Amino acid sequence: MVSVVYEAPDLIEGAVNLLAKSDIPAHVLAGGTDLIIQTNNSSDAERLIVDVKKIAGMTDANLTDAALELGPSMSCASFTERDDIKAVYPGLVEAAYLIGSTQVQGRASVGGNLCNSSPAADTIPALIANGAQCVIAGPNGERTVPVEEFVTGVGQNCMEKGELLKQITVPRPAANTSDAYLRFIPRTEMDIAVAGAGVSVTLDDTGTCTAARVAIGAVAPTALLVPEAADALVGSKLDEAALQAAADAASAASNPITDRRGTVEYRRQVVGVLVKRAASIAAERAKEG
Amino acid sequence: MSEAREFKYIGQRTIRPDGFDKVTGRAQYGADLNLPGMIWGRTLRSPHAHAKILSIDTSKAEAHPDVFAVVTFKDFGSVEGESINAGEGAADVLDLARNCLADDKVLYHGHAIAAVAARTERVADDALALIEVKYEVLSPVLDVEDAMKDGAPILHEDMFTQGYEETPSSPSNIATRLEMKMGDIEAGFAEADVIVEREFRTPTAHQGYIEPHACTARYDEDGQSLVWCCTQGHFDVRTSTAKLLHIDLSKLKVVASEIGGGFGGKTVVYQEPVALALSRKSGRPVKMVMNRDEVFMATGPTSAAKLKAKVGAKKDGTITAMQGWMAYEAGAFKGSPMMPGVMTMFTPYDCGNVQVEGFDVVVNKCKVAAYRAPGAPQAEFAAEMVVNELAEELGMDPIELRLKNAAKEGTQTIYGPKLKTVGLVECLEAARDSDHYKSTLAEGCGRGIAAGFWFNIGGQSSVSINMNTDGTGTIIEGSPDIGGSRASMQMMAAEVLQIEPSRLKPIVADTDSLPYSQGTGGSRVTFATGMAVIEAAEDVVRQLKERAAAIWNVTAEQVDYVDGVAINTAGGEKMTLAEVCEAAEKTGGQISGTGNINARGAGPSFAVHLCDTKVDKETGKVDVVRYTAIQDAGKAIHPSYVEGQLQGGAVQGIGWALNEEYIYNDDGVMENPGFLDYRIPLASDLPMIEAIIVEVPNAFHPYGVRGVGESGIIPPLAAVGWSVGNAIGRKVEELPCSPPRVLSLIQNG
Numbered sequence A: 001m002v003s004v005v006y007e008a009p010d011l012i013e014g015a016v017n018l019l020a021k022s023d024i025p026a027h028v029l030a031g032g033t034d035l036i037i038q039t040n041n042s043s044d045a046e047r048l049i050v051d052v053k054k055i056a057g058m059t060d061a062n063l064t065d066a067a068l069e070l071g072p073s074m075s076c077a078s079f080t081e082r083d084d085i086k087a088v089y090p091g092l093v094e095a096a097y098l099i100g101s102t103q104v105q106g107r108a109s110v111g112g113n114l115c116n117s118s119p120a121a122d123t124i125p126a127l128i129a130n131g132a133q134c135v136i137a138g139p140n141g142e143r144t145v146p147v148e149e150f151v152t153g154v155g156q157n158c159m160e161k162g163e164l165l166k167q168i169t170v171p172r173p174a175a176n177t178s179d180a181y182l183r184f185i186p187r188t189e190m191d192i193a194v195a196g197a198g199v200s201v202t203l204d205d206t207g208t209c210t211a212a213r214v215a216i217g218a219v220a221p222t223a224l225l226v227p228e229a230a231d232a233l234v235g236s237k238l239d240e241a242a243l244q245a246a247a248d249a250a251s252a253a254s255n256p257i258t259d260r261r262g263t264v265e266y267r268r269q270v271v272g273v274l275v276k277r278a279a280s281i282a283a284e285r286a287k288e289g
Numbered sequence B: 001m002s003e004a005r006e007f008k009y010i011g012q013r014t015i016r017p018d019g020f021d022k023v024t025g026r027a028q029y030g031a032d033l034n035l036p037g038m039i040w041g042r043t044l045r046s047p048h049a050h051a052k053i054l055s056i057d058t059s060k061a062e063a064h065p066d067v068f069a070v071v072t073f074k075d076f077g078s079v080e081g082e083s084i085n086a087g088e089g090a091a092d093v094l095d096l097a098r099n100c101l102a103d104d105k106v107l108y109h110g111h112a113i114a115a116v117a118a119r120t121e122r123v124a125d126d127a128l129a130l131i132e133v134k135y136e137v138l139s140p141v142l143d144v145e146d147a148m149k150d151g152a153p154i155l156h157e158d159m160f161t162q163g164y165e166e167t168p169s170s171p172s173n174i175a176t177r178l179e180m181k182m183g184d185i186e187a188g189f190a191e192a193d194v195i196v197e198r199e200f201r202t203p204t205a206h207q208g209y210i211e212p213h214a215c216t217a218r219y220d221e222d223g224q225s226l227v228w229c230c231t232q233g234h235f236d237v238r239t240s241t242a243k244l245l246h247i248d249l250s251k252l253k254v255v256a257s258e259i260g261g262g263f264g265g266k267t268v269v270y271q272e273p274v275a276l277a278l279s280r281k282s283g284r285p286v287k288m289v290m291n292r293d294e295v296f297m298a299t300g301p302t303s304a305a306k307l308k309a310k311v312g313a314k315k316d317g318t319i320t321a322m323q324g325w326m327a328y329e330a331g332a333f334k335g336s337p338m339m340p341g342v343m344t345m346f347t348p349y350d351c352g353n354v355q356v357e358g359f360d361v362v363v364n365k366c367k368v369a370a371y372r373a374p375g376a377p378q379a380e381f382a383a384e385m386v387v388n389e390l391a392e393e394l395g396m397d398p399i400e401l402r403l404k405n406a407a408k409e410g411t412q413t414i415y416g417p418k419l420k421t422v423g424l425v426e427c428l429e430a431a432r433d434s435d436h437y438k439s440t441l442a443e444g445c446g447r448g449i450a451a452g453f454w455f456n457i458g459g460q461s462s463v464s465i466n467m468n469t470d471g472t473g474t475i476i477e478g479s480p481d482i483g484g485s486r487a488s489m490q491m492m493a494a495e496v497l498q499i500e501p502s503r504l505k506p507i508v509a510d511t512d513s514l515p516y517s518q519g520t521g522g523s524r525v526t527f528a529t530g531m532a533v534i535e536a537a538e539d540v541v542r543q544l545k546e547r548a549a550a551i552w553n554v555t556a557e558q559v560d561y562v563d564g565v566a567i568n569t570a571g572g573e574k575m576t577l578a579e580v581c582e583a584a585e586k587t588g589g590q591i592s593g594t595g596n597i598n599a600r601g602a603g604p605s606f607a608v609h610l611c612d613t614k615v616d617k618e619t620g621k622v623d624v625v626r627y628t629a630i631q632d633a634g635k636a637i638h639p640s641y642v643e644g645q646l647q648g649g650a651v652q653g654i655g656w657a658l659n660e661e662y663i664y665n666d667d668g669v670m671e672n673p674g675f676l677d678y679r680i681p682l683a684s685d686l687p688m689i690e691a692i693i694v695e696v697p698n699a700f701h702p703y704g705v706r707g708v709g710e711s712g713i714i715p716p717l718a719a720v721g722w723s724v725g726n727a728i729g730r731k732v733e734e735l736p737c738s739p740p741r742v743l744s745l746i747q748n749g
């Protein structure tokens, strides 16, 4: 028999306490679209499930002049409905909108996507492109880590026992900045990224790129920030040569594997294509915005 | 049937009788029967693709307090290698038994070895780990090329290639070699001005039915037994299961549940004999339900194949010679659909000089099973691709080239008979005249066209129609309904009885309630079971006339039956069908018609498909932007379900052409046993499939019916393959056209 202890604390401290003190395997539950599948296949006879969705702020999103304060457990369905957020971070919202299907999005959360730390997670490159930060609560208080440093390996992140993700903070982008996220899958939906790319660009009045962040997913053990690709864009008008240089930089930075979803050569190539296309879309949006 | 006739009900789009149950969730599928005291069976499967089983120790599992029984191959007792009719075609009983539970060798990753029945599914699963199996691991043979090589590891030491004048003396992985030919192939090529020749490959593809295999079995103290399962042929499940467990047919009742797709894959037994053996041993009802990964690893997809096709033609487009070669993977046991591949490959063409050679080859993969027009899609893919290339070489429109050489009534087939009336020309003309073909192709897109031929079969069907005293009736048939056939049976009976279809309730009865009926396959049900329904309904009409005659004291010949009313031509009296039924008590008892037939005269169905694709040249991703499926139905009894068959066949063929494939690692372990990585098309991947029904009646069916269930999966492979090649300016030789393969074709040619 499997015994599952379910707790739904209403305070962060309560959740931290439960996680820190547990002597059986303990898991934070957000939407459960990763967790339940994983624990169903697990051989643990006992486990503690700490549902964090009752904790104030965990399922809300607050857009201030300074930043988006995203409750990590907000469902993607609620998140993608927020037109105010979409106006500022269209690429990030797009990434959340790609997860699974309408049904899956009713539960799945951006925080769950991040904490599950899959190399192919769709929201992670989009968060990195936007310079998002993870606010982690734990027995020793709070700490803040940039998303690109949060994930440390396949299914691994920097959180220690007793810690949980309390908030994702996404800074307000500068004027004339926008983002885009694209992923490649062989079908139209319900699939796992073969490669993904999140790009944010800032333009000046002449249409010259003054700042950029490029992040790629599914082509290395973790999503990668690729400064070389950003450098290729900065100073250009995002002409074909600059885009191709960014694409090449992304391909070079990638470190993919061959598996049933794609080969090394294919992933390297496609991730460059996605960077190029995402950069163009982001630039179009920045001009319009 | 020779001339077009007026119908009262045939051709309407009535509401299907199983619709409400299915949309409300009330319908009972394979996993839905629960019996008192029921326990759960799970299967231990091989982690190796090829190994000798040195020993199986089940004692620890048996000692588990919640385990009620463990079975292995030994529980089947002595099994002989005789041939029985199991599903679509003959099966060797020993192979069947060894596929259900391995004997001394495991032959593929996922091959069943033992099964455990326990109080819960979880316990049964855990108890599998208590079974100790010792293996001697052997090198796996994973494709036809390796399997056919001299010195290849041999799967079956007792298998010697059949089909040569002299049977070789050393064992081989080639089970059968077959050659069919007519005319003079060399002279044919010598006459040709243009010759096109290519090699092709197609992957292992699964039917992808949504419902996993599931059954509940109960073996009683008195030897009576019950199997409830999702199957395309419950009478064949009875034959196979009774054979493996050595029980009389009368003692085994098989009930066909509602079925969530089969496409040929549910014509064979996997769990049913095992569940019944577990029940016999444990004295409890046993349920077994496969997981999705088990369905992929251990049921029967269709053969991967290697093929060659060569055609020659004169400058004016007259095809002078057609030559084919194919090697089909059978999986672990002999019996790929290579023979129908050989037979169908060039049948759409009226060419006198044809030669085709085929090989049935065993490899360390799961044993293939029937899949919609088994064997034809692979062979006709190769043929249609070279015909399209021939059109290109000749500078001819591909439809005109096909029309010039189209098979028609009287065309000699390679497999013996001449074709009777067929509708290929009509399908090609419908394609030529379609909006789709007339539309201009968008920039960067490609267009493909292909034809497809499938025989269709008839066979044995048994039907009773029991009339009630209020003039309603029950149609009792034995063909599991997969594609809406109950609606068609209702309409055909209604047409004969001239009453509203809704007054007749069609049911699929169990094996105790009807004589043998062949399974649902070979596109036979609307044709053959439909014929049995018509015969049973005509039997009812004959009895109605007799009963009315008895009341009026005239002879049955003096009674007419028109619009559901019996009329005394001598005296002018009338009685409705309901009135005759109500009076049955006084005229000799209740009225019941039967039609137990072995239907002959199945009419082949030709199909022609058009496909436009758009290819992302930087990623290799293919989008199907427009698709039209044209097919000869003979007569569409229920047009919606005919369209459904055309569209469904097209979609499965598109999936096979674009993304579906079994991926194995070097050890023969399947790496994508799930719908995430075995990519069948999603609704959002496809445009609406335009369906055009052509009706060239089959003279051997009272209403002109041809089967339509299978031909539709044949043309998509070449229609899509050619279209993709056309879009990128390359020749596609290997399916699926998955993004990495297409990108590499674009970049490397």
Ligand SMILES: Cc1cc2nc3c(=O)[nH]c(=O)nc-3n(C[C@H](O)[C@H](O)[C@H](O)COP(=O)(O)OP(=O)(O)OC[C@H]3O[C@@H](n4cnc5c(N)ncnc54)[C@H](O)[C@@H]3O)c2cc1C
Binding pocket: A027, A028, A029, A030, A031, A032, A033, A034, A035, A036, A052, A072, A073, A098, A099, A100, A101, A104, A107, A108, A109, A110, A111, A112, A113, A114, A115, A116, A120, A121, A122, A123, A163, A164, A165, A166, A190, A191, A192, A193
């Ligand atoms: C059918 C299907 C399709 C899918 N498609 C996609 C897709 O297209 N793209 C994609 O990226 N993913 C996809 N996924 C995976 C999954 O839906 C996403 O990763 C989702 O965002 C996870 O969110 P969740 O809220 O359900 O996480 P959960 O399952 O609740 O949690 C995931 C993990 O994160 C941990 N966790 C969650 N919240 C916190 C927190 N606040 N602090 C600490 N740890 C936490 C959990 O303990 C668990 O380990 C799919 C899943 C399914 C079932």
